[in-house]
Amino acid sequence: MNEHSFSAGAGKGEIAFPAEMLPTPEGYNKIHDAPHARVILMEAGGERYAMVHLELNNVFETGTARVIQAVSEETGLDPDRIWSHCLHVLETPHPAPPMDRSPEGARFNELFFSAVETAVRKAARQALASLRPARVGAGYARCATCNTNRNILTDQGWWLGSGEAGPSDKDVAVVRFEATDGSPIAVLFVYNAQSSVMDGSRGADGSRYITADLAGASAAFVEGQLPGCVAMYCTGAGGDGCPSFQAKRTVLGAAGRTWTVDLHETGFLLVELLGERLGSVVVQCAEALSCRDIETISAVVGSIDFEGRPRTPLEMVRPSRTFDFTGDGSVKTMEPVLLRIGQDIALVGVYAEICARTEMEIKQRSTTPFTAITTFTQMGLHGGVGMGKYMGEQDMYERVTFQAMNSGVCAGSAERLCDYLATLLNNK
Secondary structure (H helix, E strand, O other): OOOOOEEEEEEEEEOOOOHHHOOOOOOOOEEOOOOEEEEEEEEEOOEEEEEEEEOOOOOHHHHHHHHHHHHHHHHOOOHHHEEEEEOOOOOOOOOOOOOOOOHHHHHHHHHHHHHHHHHHHHHHHHHHHOOEEEEEEEEEEEOOOOEEEOEEEEOOEEEEOOOOOOOOOOEEEEEEEEEOOOOEEEEEEEEOOOOOOOOOOOOOOOOOEEOOHHHHHHHHHHHHHOOOOEEEEEEOOOOOEEEOOOOEEEEEOHHHOEEEEEOHHHHHHHHHHHHHHHHHHHHHHHHHOOOEOOOOEEEEEOOEEEEEOOOOOHHHOOOOOOOOOOOOOOEEEEOOEEEEEOOOEEEEEOOOEEOHHHHHHHHHHOOOOEEEEEOOEEEOOOOOHHHOOEEOOHHHHHHOOHHHHOOOEOOOHHHHHHHHHHHHHHOO
16 A cells, blocks of 8 residues: 555546437437536545446436446446436436337437446546545535525415525535645535526527536536546535526516516526536635545445325426325335545435435534535435435425425425434444
8 A cells, every 4th residue: 555545536428419319209409518427436445436427317227227337347346336426407318217118218218328328437437547646625615696495485386486585505515636746636516406507498499408507517617727627516405406597487576476487598608607606616615625645435325214105297296385295105215325535524425305404404413524415316226216306394395395296205204314314424
């Protein structure tokens, strides 16, 4: 072993969707900017882990298994040593769902997953080839202008918009990996907003654009300012957190009346501006961090059960004053992962879309100096993909918010998750 016990490497690959995929079943017919796959490889004390991130919406269980297998084959790691995070970038295509067994669905999925797997393998190979003695540091910055709560009270009930009065965590959690000469290897940053500036927006001619959105723009800014760096945007509390400005948005007017406005292609200016603002905050924080050698990396995968309820199809969710949140007797299981980098850095990955108050309480109750929470995250094939999407706090069920209506678990689940993760974090 060399004098440094910690090593790190990183890589990225463009997810180059082929022209024959377009238009996709969801109507994407143009690519504005290609999403990427990124991988960070870490080693300390004889333990090695990989983190793989996808600037995509969702790849389902089948896609996650393929991604983890690809990283495993390229790095030699056991799948249980691979942390995967699909960022929930909304304006990227899904694969055809598992229940679609049509020849068209199979052909589309082969093109889709081939593009994803090629990018992942490239990123993993780069990470392995660049693995070298390194140091790591972590800290928080504040970016108050790029995210907001998205729950608004309309004349029909609670809905999605720009809810400035609601809770929103403005912290940006930043982890810097650097070589022993101080040059950057990777910067991982967690922000509490979906990457959804262009969510639902269409071009003036009806075109639908694939874009990595806020995640891609902010990561690209960081990489441009720190040459040689691989930057990872990680989605934190996106359940009720969105970008402060969106191209297509619900406007709340007098007496709770609402209407929808779409900026069309002009909305990409918002992506650029918000990405620049967030990226600048991340760069300044990363440059100020003091990095040091660490001796250990470890991971724990937990398990927690929740009372399940039928998840309402998205197309049936609308503002309402009443809603039946009765459970169906099912049990939904989530397997959170706790990744410790040294003694002072804790990264918590959960599969559900948690909300701001849950995220802030988990951080507040943690005794680890630096704690960050990411969503749509699992370790290996553990995670809880089937446990339901949103996980709102108790009063969201009472107010009948979008997060409660579109959840597959019953009221009280977010509070139980907080208690569980506080125990997991503080059981050293």
